[in-house]
Amino acid sequence: DGASSNGLSPEMIYRYSRHLLLPNFGVSGQQNLLNSSILVVGAGGLGSPALLYLAACGVGRLGIVDHDLVELNNMHRQIIHTETYIGQPKVKSAASACRSVNSSIQVVEHQEALRTSNALEIFSKYPCNSNNNMAIFFCFNLVFLIFLSFFILLSILPLIHYDHMFTIMWILMISMTEHFVRYDIIVDATDNAPTRYMISDCCVVLGKPLVSGAALGLEGQLTVYNYNGGPCYRCLFPTPPPTTACQRCADSGVLGVVPGIIGCLQALEAIKIAASVGEPLSGRMLLFDALSARIRIVKIRGRSLQCEACGENSKFTQQQFREFDYENFTQTPLSVSPLKLNL
Amino acid sequence: DGASSNGLSPEMIYRYSRHLLLPNFGVSGQQNLLNSSILVVGAGGLGSPALLYLAACGVGRLGIVDHDLVELNNMHRQIIHTETYIGQPKVKSAASACRSVNSSIQVVEHQEALRTSNALEIFSKYPCNSNNNMAIFFCFNLVFLIFLSFFILLSILPLIHYDHMFTIMWILMISMTEHFVRYDIIVDATDNAPTRYMISDCCVVLGKPLVSGAALGLEGQLTVYNYNGGPCYRCLFPTPPPTTACQRCADSGVLGVVPGIIGCLQALEAIKIAASVGEPLSGRMLLFDALSARIRIVKIRGRSLQCEACGENSKFTQQQFREFDYENFTQTPLSVSPLKLNL
Amino acid sequence: MQLTLEFGGGLELLCDSKKIHNVNVEQQNGEEKLTMKDLLSWVRTNLIKERPEMFMKEDTVRPGVLVLVNDCDWELSGQLSTSLEEKDVVVFISTLHGG
Amino acid sequence: MQLTLEFGGGLELLCDSKKIHNVNVEQQNGEEKLTMKDLLSWVRTNLIKERPEMFMKEDTVRPGVLVLVNDCDWELSGQLSTSLEEKDVVVFISTLHGG
Ligand SMILES: [Zn+2]
Ligand SMILES: [Zn+2]
Numbered sequence: 001d002g003a004s005s006n007g008l009s010p011e012m013i014y015r016y017s018r019h020l021l022l023p024n025f026g027v028s029g030q031q032n033l034l035n036s037s038i039l040v041v042g043a044g045g046l047g048s049p050a051l052l053y054l055a056a057c058g059v060g061r062l063g064i065v066d067h068d069l070v071e072l073n074n075m076h077r078q079i080i081h082t083e084t085y086i087g088q089p090k091v092k093s094a095a096s097a098c099r100s101v102n103s104s105i106q107v108v109e110h111q112e113a114l115r116t117s118n119a120l121e122i123f124s125k126y127p128c129n130s131n132n133n134m135a136i137f138f139c140f141n142l143v144f145l146i147f148l149s150f151f152i153l154l155s156i157l158p159l160i161h162y163d164h165m166f167t168i169m170w171i172l173m174i175s176m177t178e179h180f181v182r183y184d185i186i187v188d189a190t191d192n193a194p195t196r197y198m199i200s201d202c203c204v205v206l207g208k209p210l211v212s213g214a215a216l217g218l219e220g221q222l223t224v225y226n227y228n229g230g231p232c233y234r235c236l237f238p239t240p241p242p243t244t245a246c247q248r249c250a251d252s253g254v255l256g257v258v259p260g261i262i263g264c265l266q267a268l269e270a271i272k273i274a275a276s277v278g279e280p281l282s283g284r285m286l287l288f289d290a291l292s293a294r295i296r297i298v299k300i301r302g303r304s305l306q307c308e309a310c311g312e313n314s315k316f317t318q319q320q321f322r323e324f325d326y327e328n329f330t331q332t333p334l335s336v337s338p339l340k341l342n343l
Numbered sequence: 344d345g346a347s348s349n350g351l352s353p354e355m356i357y358r359y360s361r362h363l364l365l366p367n368f369g370v371s372g373q374q375n376l377l378n379s380s381i382l383v384v385g386a387g388g389l390g391s392p393a394l395l396y397l398a399a400c401g402v403g404r405l406g407i408v409d410h411d412l413v414e415l416n417n418m419h420r421q422i423i424h425t426e427t428y429i430g431q432p433k434v435k436s437a438a439s440a441c442r443s444v445n446s447s448i449q450v451v452e453h454q455e456a457l458r459t460s461n462a463l464e465i466f467s468k469y470p471c472n473s474n475n476n477m478a479i480f481f482c483f484n485l486v487f488l489i490f491l492s493f494f495i496l497l498s499i500l501p502l503i504h505y506d507h508m509f510t511i512m513w514i515l516m517i518s519m520t521e522h523f524v525r526y527d528i529i530v531d532a533t534d535n536a537p538t539r540y541m542i543s544d545c546c547v548v549l550g551k552p553l554v555s556g557a558a559l560g561l562e563g564q565l566t567v568y569n570y571n572g573g574p575c576y577r578c579l580f581p582t583p584p585p586t587t588a589c590q591r592c593a594d595s596g597v598l599g600v601v602p603g604i605i606g607c608l609q610a611l612e613a614i615k616i617a618a619s620v621g622e623p624l625s626g627r628m629l630l631f632d633a634l635s636a637r638i639r640i641v642k643i644r645g646r647s648l649q650c651e652a653c654g655e656n657s658k659f660t661q662q663q664f665r666e667f668d669y670e671n672f673t674q675t676p677l678s679v680s681p682l683k684l685n686l
Numbered sequence: 687m688q689l690t691l692e693f694g695g696g697l698e699l700l701c702d703s704k705k706i707h708n709v710n711v712e713q714q715n716g717e718e719k720l721t722m723k724d725l726l727s728w729v730r731t732n733l734i735k736e737r738p739e740m741f742m743k744e745d746t747v748r749p750g751v752l753v754l755v756n757d758c759d760w761e762l763s764g765q766l767s768t769s770l771e772e773k774d775v776v777v778f779i780s781t782l783h784g785g
Numbered sequence: 786m787q788l789t790l791e792f793g794g795g796l797e798l799l800c801d802s803k804k805i806h807n808v809n810v811e812q813q814n815g816e817e818k819l820t821m822k823d824l825l826s827w828v829r830t831n832l833i834k835e836r837p838e839m840f841m842k843e844d845t846v847r848p849g850v851l852v853l854v855n856d857c858d859w860e861l862s863g864q865l866s867t868s869l870e871e872k873d874v875v876v877f878i879s880t881l882h883g884g
Pocket of ligand 2: 574575576577578579646647650651652653654
């Protein structure tokens with residue numbers, strides 16, 4: 001299919017030439033990106049730029065989770081959506097934009113609210129019951145692969161030594177598991193406290209790094225959780241804040257470009273982890289103040305031994321995750337309708 | 344037309360509600376934005392996010408200057424363009440994206456390379472000889488306005504006192520001049536040294552603030568020039584660097600999301616100036632290192648009395664600007680074709 | 687003792703919407719060193735103008751507030767027992783959840 | 786004297802692609818203070834491995850290089866005559882033109 005020795009097709013070499021030229025990134029960085037899979041939870045203010053840049057840079061598989069519809073009052077900051085998509089699902093609008101920027105990557109739509117009942121499956125497994133065409137196509141692929149594997153195995157059976165049997169079967173199993181293991185990296189681009197706890201816990205349970213961004217008013221925050229022995233969200237915030245301290249953009253407002261900046265920085269951190277370049281923002285937190293144009297990057301605590309999610313004696317299992325009541329824990333609903341604005 | 348007492352239509356109130364809710368921005372900030380006009384020079388890596396966020400936030404008139412065509416090797420970072428626009432002018436593609444995000448603002452296309460021969464006109468005056476439909480429409484508008492003004496003036500002539508005549512004529516003249524004065528703020532999103540000197544000088548000659556961003560490899564830089572008595576580009580860099588120090592993204596590569604972050608920050612600075620909120624990044628420079636996730640905001644020199652462009656004894660006039668040879672000054676062409684990549 | 691105190695993430699609303707406060711905090715009871723515990727009670731008395739429960743809970747900051755002494759999480763320097771020095775910068779920032 | 790030197794905007798390529806250098810610079814000729822002029826010649830001798838003309842021109846940095854002493858443009862502290870102190874951070878950064 002015209003792939004050259006470095007595994008990149010001529011079209012890819014042309015498309016990603018500015019990345020390939022980079023001494024600190026190069027062919028290996030791009031190959032890592034193309035082999036990676038990243039899930040962005042939330043296609044709103046943070047998700048818009050994060051998704052566009054992740055699609056453009058060549059992440060192999062890009063997933064989008066959102067249950068909302070595009071509204072006119074999103075348009076001031078959610079630049080991935082166009083006016084023609086008003087009233088339609090954000091996931092559909094965002095996926096279409098990602099594909100129009102880069103048709104060579106796989107974009108997966110998860111048009112549903114993230115809940116404890118589906119988070120583990122969305123983050124880690126291939127949902128064969130998805131109503132997504134691409135998903136069905138991949139399931140077919142998978143069944144085909146299993147059949148092919150057995151056929152090959154049977155045909156070469158007389159030729160191989162008994163000891164090698166297990167190695168071959170193991171390799172086949174791993175290659176098949178690849179189709180099930182869903183996302184390497186999770187990007188939290190959501191807008192409320194219970195979802196943030198839920199995403200972090202799910203990442204801890206599944207051992208996935210989490211790129212977490214937040215923006216409100218004229219400020220933004222960014223860090224990487226659960227990466228390489230670093231802290232998780234609960235290590236920093238073991239007790240949820242009072243509900244009065246959990247303002248949302250819909251209630252308190254946000255300058256559109258502030259989540260834009262944080263979302264771009266989230267894409268950068270996810271790219272660095274996926275491509276294995278540079279030092280991700282783990283154990284550090286970026287604090288952004290738009291009005292005064294001041295940015296602090298501060299050192300934060302490491303993993304807490306007492307953490308209920310990731311601590312030494314923690315037994316936070318998949319089963320416990322499924323049963324945890326995040327709305328009750330934070331005294332905040334996972335999703336609510338915005339307040340009406342009276343001017 | 345349904346406008347409420349604050350001058351915002353119900354649709355605007357709904358669209359910009361998250362801005363209106365912001366205590367430090369509010370109705371006055373949004374009105375300032377709606378009345379402002381911003382020109383972005385370059386619809387590439389920096390211009391893509393800058394334009395999308397400026398369009399989305401409600402800048403009244405948004406201009407785009409670029410002479411390039413969309414290429415596949417732009418797509419890894421120039422997220423405003425879609426694959427369907429490959430081979431078409433960047434200005435057309437970018438303008439279409441801006442309009443699809445916000446159809447209620449005026450987007451002006453300048454499909455030409457910025458030169459000393461056209462920069463003053465593009466930055467400051469309305470080009471009635473433009474081949475742009477919107478421009479022709481506005482010229483019609485203008486002629487109509489002038490006729491209307493005279494008609495009104497004549498009809499109310501017997502009713503008014505002679506002393507008020509001048510006041511009324513002055514108001515009419517100001518309102519007509521508004522149609523000629525083009526852009527309040529210039530955003531430099533270009534990619535080479537001679538253009539950067541040219542844009543800065545033009546801003547000095549016309550007294551306009553300049554939001555300047557740059558990105559290369561895994562680094563970015565940002566500052567505001569010629570704002571409120573602050574330095575211009577030549578105050579910082581009176582002598583051009585050797586041509587060997589002027590690498591371009593096409594030659595040295597760039598990680599796509601790095602200009603994304605700088606472009607968003609450029610939009611933010613332009614918005615702050617346009618809306619008259621916060622402290623713009625004048626006299627300070629932001630230095631961004633993507634690999635290590637480090638950001639410095641440093642204090643830079645003020646306006647130089649000896650500056651050849653903005654200094655006390657400088658007589659850099661419009662005429663001199665027109666005749667200045669920027670290519671010779673920097674020993675670099677204003678635009679060149681990129682090197683071919685061999686892997 | 688000259689200190690720079692910064693409030694962010696909405697906490698500035700509790701002290702006249704002012705983010706940066708250059709303050710002079712005197713050690714009480716003739717004690718030699720000033721700890722974060724002393725500073726917290728000083729802030730509560732002198733800077734917090736409304737809703738103190740949005741800043742403190744019992745004798746420490748409320749859940750969801752990060753405290754940074756010279757750009758470093760106070761968990762790393764001993765939380766309430768962190769002792770402060772001349773010209774230290776202390777940041778109180780509420781975590782954001784929006785997007 | 787312990788100093789932190791940082792190179793950016795491509796200047797790091799002149800010194801083994803290493804951006805941050807923690808160095809110990811000794812004052813020469815028994816002089817008491819170290820100036821930026823001394824540091825520049827020290828850097829040129831000890832750190833710059835190739836193309837010194839990309840770093841210096843005559844006795845100062847080449848056009849297009851910003852020099853920052855403790856996050857402050859050296860134009861504000863006296864350029865070559867700026868005197869350095871223990872633990873100062875000096876940044877040399879080449880201006881970028883790309884986009
Ligand atoms: Zn933890
Ligand atoms: Zn100047």
